[in-house]
Amino acid sequence: MIGNVIPPALPLLAAVLILPITSGPIRKLFTLLLPLLALFLVWQVPDGPGLTFPFIGLDIVPVMGSNVARLFATVFTLMALVGGLFALNQARVVELAAAFGYAGSAVGVCFAGDLVTVFVFWELMAIGSTLVIWSAGTPEAWRASMRYATVHLFGGVVLMIGIVGEILGTGSNAFTQLTLDSPARWFMIAGFLINAGAPPLQAWLPDAYPEGSPFGTVFLSAYTTKTAVFVLLVTFPGAQILIYVGLFMVFYGIIYALLENDMRRILAYSIVNQVGFMVTGIGIGTEMALNGAAAHAFTHIIYKALLLMSAGSVLYMTGKRKCTDLGGLFQSMPVTAICGIIGALAISSFPFTSGFISKSMIAQSAADQHLAIVWMMLAAASAGVFLHAGIKFPWFVFFQKDSGLRPPDPPWNMRLAMYIFAFLCIGLGVWPDGLYALLPYPTGYEPYTGSHLVFQFQLLLFSGLAFFVGLPLMKRTLTISLDVDWFFRVPIRRAGLAILDGASALRAGLADAARDRATDSWHFLQASSGRRRLRMLGQSTGVAVLIVAFLLGLYVVLYYV
Amino acid sequence: MNDDAERRKHWLVRRDTIRKIWIGGYALLALTVLAQFLFPVHGHFGIDDSFGFAAWYGFGTCVAMIIGAKLLGFILKRPDDYYDR
Structure with a gap:
């Protein structure tokens, strides 16, 4: 207990310790109760700082309530609950504990009242999510988790430079709205954007997420990128650069997803695409746009988790993840197929699903601000979402050719989790007022007008027509697509290996030379005086120490220059 | 032989059903465009x-x-x- 509020992150962080020391039904009980308790606590935090304590001259505010924090933390804890149910009987305990620690850290960021707290939870998230990927237990997952950790630790350094610069420059560590007017703040926004999956490092997301287990990937899809959306929403609303960054992400996601063969990588690219809509909305920065971005983050977490649960069920039951190996599964997995289709309709913003009532606010705000090109691009991208995720995922996994696979639907807890999120996808779409009431600003938006419905049906159904007309161009191939991670994985890796080879060759050469010298000296010593040889043995160590002392001295001098 | 193979298929993927889905699909597309007369965009x-x-x-x-x-x-x-x- 801190002051008069209990940090809502606490139950989820405690799960990291509790889940591994319990077993059987007790562990299952905790898996469901702890997120529920966190969800309850989210709604007990009053607005404003919960408690402040001084630390190295700064005011640290570990818990601070606001309506944006509550909105994001609500969906984060809900996700932990339903994700926990999905993984209840199947996931390894280390994975579940890591996932809950990861979720708890994301909730911690939501309620952070200062930048230092944001940073601490930000780094905990990086550790938790790396462990989630790693728990998949395959060599590919291990390598992907290391690449993932490298990018996120780098992002953490960039963010830390920004935060330290901000504190030194302004004397304030307040986690509040900032204008992009100092180098430190550019570092901060860069650190945030790395986690959002923004260019130029966006490749970490489609590289790492599909390597998680069927359960881990569901958690991964929810937290890192949406926490980044949350902090951008709080700190840099209306920063124009976010419009361009967001639009890039939107189309990057579509094009790469169209090329992709791995069903979960298709969905990973579409996370970048969807977060692009949110980032664009934050860049537009009006109340309508920010409401749209926040609402879209909320609905996106639910339908994307549903899509990945559907894909995860297919992977769990068949062991296959490539579209070239799948197809025709609707016959034996009707629940998985129907829930996947509901998620696909929601991501496509089909009327009467959750995506329709959230994403359209972003497009509306572009129209209200007379941003014609932005609006046209968002409209094209909305059609493109149906193309790359809305039809492509269900079509290639559940229909297309008959793969001959006839796996049954997954166990009851996985089905129940899908039912709950499928229900929410439709419920939020049909009754949007509950979600609208939680948004940061009052909303007078009415999504269900005849004009809007006709527009959306035309846009989506004709993009569906384009899919089936263009199907011959989209034959699945056993391929991956090169992305910016190629630079790290091929030329930079080769250069690194070459440097290592060079270094070891140099070391071997030096060692040979030293041995020759030593042998020469040895012979010389033997020839001159046998007694002094012991003293001379220490010579090479002495030289090494001298070199190290010289380098350290050089470092100190350079540091002060 | 071919008819046999068709009958063994799930009803949703039989040639006849797919043809009907295409016809229904085109009708739906036409309808969404015509709906614009009722609800101007x-x-x-x-x-x-x-x-x-x-x-x-x-x-x-x-x-x-x-x-x-x-x-x-x-x-x-x-x-x-x-x-x-």
Whole structure:
């Protein structure tokens, strides 16, 4: 207990310790109760700082309530609950504990009242999510988790430079709205954007997420990128650069997803695409746009988790993840197929699903601000979402050719989790007022007008027509697509290996030379005086120490220059 | 023989059903465009006031994205064990 509020992150962080020391039904009980308790606590935090304590001259505010924090933390804890149910009987305990620690850290960021707290939870998230990927237990997952950790630790350094610069420059560590007017703040926004999956490092997301287990990937899809959306929403609303960054992400996601063969990588690219809509909305920065971005983050977490649960069920039951190996599964997995289709309709913003009532606010705000090109691009991208995720995922996994696979639907807890999120996808779409009431600003938006419905049906159904007309161009191939991670994985890796080879060759050469010298000296010593040889043995160590002392001295001098 | 194979298929993927789905699909497409007479779509910028804007724009941009992806694929696609070699 801190002051008069209990940090809502606490139950989820405690799960990291509790889940591994319990077993059987007790562990299952905790898996469901702890997120529920966190969800309850989210709604007990009053607005404003919960408690402040001084630390190295700064005011640290570990818990601070606001309506944006509550909105994001609500969906984060809900996700932990339903994700926990999905993984209840199947996931390894280390994975579940890591996932809950990861979720708890994301909730911690939501309620952070200062930048230092944001940073601490930000780094905990990086550790938790790396462990989630790693728990998949395959060599590919291990390598992907290391690449993932490298990018996120780098992002953490960039963010830390920004935060330290901000504190030194302004004397304030307040986690509040900032204008992009100092180098430190550019570092901060860069650190945030790395986690959002923004260019130029966006490749970490489609590289790492599909390597998680069927359960881990569901958690991964929810937290890192949406926490980044949350902090951008709080700190840099209306920063124009976010419009361009967001639009890039939107189309990057579509094009790469169209090329992709791995069903979960298709969905990973579409996370970048969807977060692009949110980032664009934050860049537009009006109340309508920010409401749209926040609402879209909320609905996106639910339908994307549903899509990945559907894909995860297919992977769990068949062991296959490539579209070239799948197809025709609707016959034996009707629940998985129907829930996947509901998620696909929601991501496509089909009327009467959750995506329709959230994403359209972003497009509306572009129209209200007379941003014609932005609006046209968002409209094209909305059609493109149906193309790359809305039809492509269900079509290639559940229909297309008959793969001959006839796996049954997954166990009851996985089905129940899908039912709950499928229900929410439709419920939020049909009754949007509950979600609208939680948004940061009052909303007078009415999504269900005849004009809007006709527009959306035309846009989506004709993009569906384009899919089936263009199907011959989209034959699945056993391929991956090169992305910016190629630079790290091929030329930079080769250069690194070459440097290592060079270094070891140099070391071997030096060692040979030293041995020759030593042998020469040895012979010389033997020839001159046998007694002094012991003293001379220490010579090479002495030289090494001298070199190290010289380098350290050089470092100190350079540091002060 | 062929009819036998057809009958063994799930009803949803029989040739006859697929033909009906296409006909129904085209009817639905026509309906969404015709619905514009009942519920006029109000544009914001001029071009989006044109008749059936969302229909032709959605179709056109999607075809462009499919072709764009196909062309980029020639440059970007690699065998899926590319990084494991």
